[in-house]
Amino acid sequence: MQITDADRRILRQMMAEPGLSVADLAERAGVTAATCWRRIERLREAGVLRGEHAVINWHALGWEVEVSLRFTLDKTDPRAFDEFTVAAREVPEVIEIQSFLGSTDMRLQIIARDMAHYQQIYRKRILTLPHIAELDALMLVSTIKSSAELAL
Structure with a gap:
C-alpha cells in the first residue's frame, strides 16, 4: 500500500x-x-491500523508491582514453546508474552497488587509453567519511555 x-x-x-x-x-x-x-x-x-484500544494505567487501579520474567526453556521437548505459551496465557496477571532469539526464549510481563500478591502468583502460577530451564526476574522501578510512536 x-x-x-x-x-x-x-x-x-x-x-x-x-x-x-x-x-x-x-x-x-x-x-x-x-x-x-x-x-x-x-x-x-490494508492492516496499517490494527485497531483502537484503551490504554489502562494499572497503577491507578491499585496494581503496584510490575515484573519482567525472562525464561530459558528446556528445548529437549519439541512442544516446549507451544506448551509454555498455552500455560502462560492462562495466568490472568500476565499482560504481555514475547518470544526471542538468543539466550532468553520467552518474556512475560506480570502485574500484581503488591509484593505478597506477586509472591503468590510466582509460586502458584509461574513456577508451575512447563519446560522452564532458567528464570530471571526484573522488578520494574520506573518507566522512562513507553511509546509505539515513530516519526511518519
Missing part, C-alpha cells in the same frame, strides 16, 4: 491524540471529514 502525505498527517494526529473525532482529526490533518474517514478505512483494510 502506498502511504500518502495525507495518510501520514492523519496517522500522526491519531498517535498524538487517539480520542479525536473524525471531524477534528480531519481538520488537524488538513483534509475533509469524508476524505479522512475513507483514508482511515483504507488504512484499516
